[in-house]
Amino acid sequence: ELKVEQNPLFLSMQEGKNYTIYCNYSTTSDRLYWYRQDPGKSLESLFVLLSNGAVKQEGRLMASLDTKARLSTLHITAAVHDLSATYFCAVEGRGSQGNLIFGKGTKLSVKP
């Protein structure tokens, strides 16, 4: 059974600081996704990582994937308040037809 673990589950950080969210998964997977969810709103796709060593960046967020370690990271650079949200990683199992297994999410709060 594929399991996805994120840590930390809660993260409070100051504006301007850097931090990394980790996503570990238990079995081999081809693809990993990062989503953002604002309070009371739906999930927004941030990144899709397709292969080992994949790195994608959008603004202050950078995601990477190490399929050998079964690990993805979401790095936040010089955080700003607008990044406050819950971030989910999701893994698509090998042979899956699009069924994603989500982590519990990391609730990020960026304070002035």
Place this chain on the structure above:
Amino acid sequence: ETGVTQTPRHLVMGMTNKKSLKCEQHLGHNAMYWYKQSAKKPLELMFVYNFKEQTENNSVPSRFSPECPNSSHLFLHLHTLQPEDSALYLCASSHPKRDRGLYEQFFGPGTRLTVL
């Protein structure tokens, strides 16, 4: 309308009521999904439909009954629910990219369900 829409956005129902949630996608996708998001658990996949055929049912109680009349519409029929079924119900859709078999999912705004 663009993207994935869901109605109603909020629903309060008693345990003896019957109600339905509706999802519509305007993206030309061929797969649609129902998820449950509650405070105590990770996002849980409930049902998957590919080309209107149900391909996944993750041990969901029979008081939840999905219906997919076409690739653009998905319903979740609810009856005799329990208070623990109160949650945010999210609909999503996807379409595999031919060159990569990619199943990036696009989510609707969700229906906040409260069962009294």
